[in-house]
Amino acid sequence: MEKVNVLGTEYKIIREEMKDAEYDGYCDYTSKIIKLRTDNVNKLGDFDCLMKKQLRHEIIHAFLYESGLGPNFEHYKQFGHEETIVDWFAIQFPKIVEAFKSVGAL
Structure with a gap:
């Protein structure tokens, strides 16, 4: 299992089929x-690219939740964050x- x-807080990353779910x-x-999700229900051409973006998302x-910013956004009642x-x-x-790397800013 990925973590x-x-x-300072450990999150587990679980990959599984979500079938008809409307989210990735x-x-x-x-x-x-x-x-x-692991199932490419929408038959996307570059599903791996989408899942990397989704993992970053x-x-x-x-990070926002662990920073104390969970309920502090415009749509927090719907989504938790903007x-x-x-x-x-x-x-x-x-x-x-x-x-950042290109100019030594890390």
């Missing part, structure tokens, strides 16, 4: 579990890391 350390993964901060949720900004970080993070 990731999020600000989720972060349960109460049980410290991140779940990702869920880890960002975990999904647009979480997705932005998940998508742009690899590019940000490369930019």
